[in-house]
Amino acid sequence: MLDIAPRLRVDVDPLMAAQHDLGVCNAFWRITPGGKVEAMSAPHLPKVAGIDPVVAGSPQTAAPVPARALPAAPPPAASGTLIQDRLAGMVSDLTTLHELTERLARAADLDSSLRELLRAGAALVGARRGLVVLEPTDGLGPAVTIGLGLGHADLGHIETVPRSATSYGRILDGLPDAHGGSEFLPEPDAVPGAGGYAAPVDPRHREVAARLGYAASYSLPLTAEATGRLGAAVWLYDEPAEPGDRQRDLIGLYVRHAAEHLARMLEVARARTRLAALSEELLPSRLPRVPGVQLAARHHTGPHGGGDWYDALPLPEGALGLAVGSVTGSGPGAVAAMGRMRASLRAYAVMEGEDPVAVLSDLELLLRLTEPARSATALFAYCEPAQRKILLAGAGHAPPLVVGDRRTEYVETSLSAPLGMLSCWEAPSVEIEPAAGETVLLYTDGLLRRTGDSMDRAYARLHAAAAGVPRSVREDPGALVDHVLHALLPDGPAAASAPAGPDGPDGLRGLGLGGLGLGGPDGLGGVPYEDIVLLAARFD
Known part of the structure; x- marks a missing residue:
């Protein structure tokens, strides 16, 4: 019978194992029996049971490489850990x-x-x-x-x-x-x-x-x-x-x-910046000086260029015309429409300013003919400062607010649809007589939306802000408007206001960093903002 030891020793090539990174590798560089190493390694094996086991060696078979001649290789586990760490770092x-x-x-x-x-x-x-x-x-x-x-x-x-x-x-x-x-x-x-x-x-x-x-x-x-x-x-x-x-x-x-x-x-x-500059150029560069009344205005163009506007123009016989409005939409088209509306209203106010309803009726007809796909809100007031009398009419616009020492209240105007949406003129004019020292505040709904509240709550906040104006501040309409802005928009009154006064440098509005998009995010408290317009008239 064959004299073969029952135990074998298997040496695995560590280099190939590392390359394959497998737990089991079939690449063996040497297989030797557990016993009789010298006999098995001899070039000619002895005869066993009369059989000559001599077999010619294959020319393609290379001589076994000693283990000490192989280059040192890291253990398979260490190499895999290194690759995993590198992949984890790349993912991170x-x-x-x-x-x-x-x-x-x-x-x-x-x-x-x-x-x-x-x-x-x-x-x-x-x-x-x-x-x-x-x-x-x-x-x-x-x-x-x-x-x-x-x-x-x-x-x-x-x-x-x-x-x-x-x-x-x-x-x-x-x-x-x-x-x-x-x-x-x-x-x-x-x-x-x-x-x-x-x-x-x-x-x-x-x-x-x-x-x-x-x-x-x-x-x-x-x-x-x-x-x-x-x-x-x-x-x-x-x-x-x-x-x-x-x-x-x-x-x-x-x-x-x-x-x-x-x-x-x-x-x-x-x-x-270009859009804001265009919008500013379409608005008054300074406010007029009219005896018996002091004026102040604040205007800020939103990031997308809205259509809110205001105007103040002297009229014959010492009268004064005040107007605020808003055109739907945003961008250059809304700014251009705003400019056309303001220019047209100035012409109508000169011709028939004593009748605010007629002024807005003409503006309604113009909007229907030239801008059939656009609507707008507007409020026009014909003021006689000597008699402290105001006759005003509005089309879909927010009511004015009268601020004084004895009262702070909204003017009760009739409800009306916006311009461009009227089947016929629906709202008559309203006459008010502010007392000496009282201020009439006109504004656009962009100020209310800027608060981020519902309209009812925004109206209540505006009323509270106007009622809380200190007595010493009420003598200056510019300071009054700034106080209202700060009370409504505590995070951005400076960025929101662009002062316009009656004379000097204060009569011109500067863009500031807000015009370059460098005055903070597009909203205060996460609320995207629109145009803001406030026009205040204090009667002596």
Whole structure:
């Protein structure tokens, strides 16, 4: 019988096992019996039971490789863990980028987009402070600097540093060596940390860095495909540090996406600015001076360009015409329709201003003939300041509010459908006689909608805000209007109001940052806002 040991020893090739990453591998580099190793390894095996087992070796069979000649390979388990960790890191990075870009996409205007870029970038590079400088190369503006963890005074200090002494300044100037990166701000005779680059540090730069307490910075250009360079973003480190390779990859991907988003927001902001400027040009540049009455107006154009308007024009025999209105829709079409309505009403008021119903009837006919698909609301008041008498009529418009020391009440006007929706004229005129020192407040429904409440509650809030005006403020119609705005819209009275006074610089309305889309989000408290118009007339 065959003399074969019942036990076998199997040695698995660790290199092939690692390559396949399997628990079982059929690649064996040596199979030897548990006993009689020398006999089994001999080139000619002895005869067994009269059989010559000598078999010619195959020329294709290579000699066995000794185990010590194989290169060292990591255990299969360790290699698999390394791959899993790397995949988990990649998934985590992609998830982070997805979340940050989603947050950026929800930014409604240029200001909030710039702030979100700073916040997300600081989290990606591990910095606490930073700033973004928006300075488009086309020169059309706006030129804006926004800081993260930096106040206005801090930004002012940084702006005193020569631009050529900072990495982001070289980016803005388009210098050939400005490609972004880390910049260390060493003390004199100190050696900068590893990585990045250390530019020649201007003494003023070192002084400002010491005052603000940052030791290193990391800057990147903001460049979009359609618009070119938009500006630069820089993050400041409190200690000598710089982002690692993984952080650089992430912030590079994020900034490229953010630059394209900023380019779109920039175009939106510029369009809003042009629309707001057009709307302002179609409204009175200053209010008239009429004896016996003081006037003040506030107007703010919404982000999409609405059709709210107001007017005040002197009439023969010392009379005064006051009007407010609103055209349906938004955008350039609504702004153009608003301009036509205001110009037409001025003509009708000069011809037959003593009869407000006739003025609005003519406006109704004009709207039907020229704008059949559009409707509008309007209120016209014929005032005689010497007699303190007002004759007014409205078409679908909110009633005026009389504010004085003894009363704060809405004028009881007849209900009427808006212009363009009347089958015949439905509402007669109403005559009121404000007392000396009382103010008549005209407004559009955009002010009520801006509160975010139901119309009934908005009317109640407006009444409460007017009744709560301090006695000392009631003598100035401009201060009264500002107080009402602040009471109704505590988060944005400055952005919502564009003052128009009777003379001087106060008689002209400025756009401010709100006109560029840089005055905050498109709503206060999450409420999208429309045009706001208030026109106040205080009778002596």
